[in-house]
Amino acid sequence: MNDGPYIAEAAALMGDPARANMLSAMLDGRAHTASELAYVAGVSPQTASAHLAKLAQGRMIAVERQGRHRYYRLANEEVARALEALMVLAVKGARRHRPTGPRDEAMRFARTCYDHLAGRLGVGLTQALIEKRYLEQNGDAFHMTREGEAQLAGFGLDIAAARKGRRIFASRCLDWSERTPHIGGALGAALFRELESRCWVTKPSDGRTVTLTKAGRAGLRDWLDLSLG
Amino acid sequence: MNDGPYIAEAAALMGDPARANMLSAMLDGRAHTASELAYVAGVSPQTASAHLAKLAQGRMIAVERQGRHRYYRLANEEVARALEALMVLAVKGARRHRPTGPRDEAMRFARTCYDHLAGRLGVGLTQALIEKRYLEQNGDAFHMTREGEAQLAGFGLDIAAARKGRRIFASRCLDWSERTPHIGGALGAALFRELESRCWVTKPSDGRTVTLTKAGRAGLRDWLDLSLG
């Protein structure tokens, strides 16, 4: 089998600016309506509809109908990874200067990646859990230690629930901005949910940047000795 | 900054079947002439020339002139990773049955990934080095232990040389076929070179599949207790 045509098929789906805008928006892990996605892609609803059909056919997104609304989200973590891998190339490949704004810095600091935390915060959190020996590295995933299990259960995570299902428990997801991995998988998602429920992090009403609250800063320092500039 | 257009730019370069065929061929780590790449892409030399110019401008490939020949190779490991990430999607996204042939199995068993070993052999080798405590996992890379340094130097690797330069010493490269990482980086490349120089593995005159020789099978069993079916 020659890989080329298959790679091209997957890449071509991401290779249109409108579709890439939509996929990128969906990296926030939320479900989005077709109208919202048309808006972020800057195209008409008819054009958006055609693009979404293609992405669905290529299995990069999943759709859920609720009345007259169609909700779209990324199909799986592999799509997020491929987007991050292409973003690494995009950043590296840039010839012309791409002036960074405050939003860029915010994105580098903390953002969602599908359903878990990315950026300096995501990576810092991951490193802290390793340093505390709550996690160990094991292949393309993390392994939770016995102490880690106790600690994270004590922190409020339903570890048993996170272990259930087919999804990788604690995958490693390469971060385009930090160039080192953050926790993904079911554990990464559960951790993010708990941080949100404690109001240690907040998501804005739209977009992917995540804010670390004062409570979160204090909480992470107390829990993991984690300080971030 | 909105990521979409930049992701699209990188993805679009890979999204043409001819270009994807060329990039995929270059995953073998070799330098290829423009004529060879035209052939594997199934296009005329004029068309190939235009495609190669685009890939070079997008910084996915590097070119080196020798007389009238132009030699092309992948620019860096990040391009290889993005191709592997897209291949993961391509395999996962397939609706129609893609009959696998003996070449597929050979590719799954052992193949080149840029300049290091991928497939069951690459992953098995990596796992064995971890089990022997010659390597430890550390973020998006491997850390070599003191014993590992002795062992791999004893095996013939110039560890000091591998540590020099800007390249990551022992990166982790996600394997599309095994879904778990193999060693990349300077160490991965050095290891592959040493295996070749011992004739434990051989590369065919073209293509990406790698053959594990009888000597290699025996050698890996003796050295690392590694047996592969």
Added chain:
DNA sequence: TTCATACTTCGATCATAAACGAAGTATCGA
């Protein structure tokens, strides 16, 4: 029941990019 909203489908237009024949340039061997 009617009207508004969300979204899809149809048909047409237009822009873009891949394709290659012909011609050109650079290199190399006889």
Added chain:
DNA sequence: TCGATACTTCGTTTATGATCGAAGTATGAA
């Protein structure tokens, strides 16, 4: 010096896909 080879550039053709106005379908609120 000449002819062959490797590769690039130019110009043209063709196919493809994105785009949206118009119309259609499904859902839901008044």
